[in-house]
Amino acid sequence: MSEKKKYKIVYVKNECIGAFACIAAEPGTWKESVEGDKADLIEGVNEGDEVYVKEVDELDNNMEAAQSCPVNCIHIIDQETGKKII
Ligand code: SF4
Numbered sequence: 001m002s003e004k005k006k007y008k009i010v011y012v013k014n015e016c017i018g019a020f021a022c023i024a025a026e027p028g029t030w031k032e033s034v035e036g037d038k039a040d041l042i043e044g045v046n047e048g049d050e051v052y053v054k055e056v057d058e059l060d061n062n063m064e065a066a067q068s069c070p071v072n073c074i075h076i077i078d079q080e081t082g083k084k085i086i
Contacts, residue, residue: 004079007055007077007085010077012051013052016038020039025064
């Protein structure tokens, strides 16, 4: 079984209003969806109900991305403590 990565990014896509602050903050993780109305979590895994997750060891600028999201639909879980950071 593969080791869990340090953090889990959780993106609730149906709450996204397409402000693209996340892409401005962290373009390596976020991109415009094909439809252009929402963001996509690059290499995110669909967990159903428009919730996408991605495990990472480095947050890069994803704290800034989550903080800058006007509808707070980007969350980050510390997988070592199980705590939600944002
Ligand atoms: S900042 Fe939030 S609302 Fe804006 S595109 Fe990113 S996820 Fe969607």
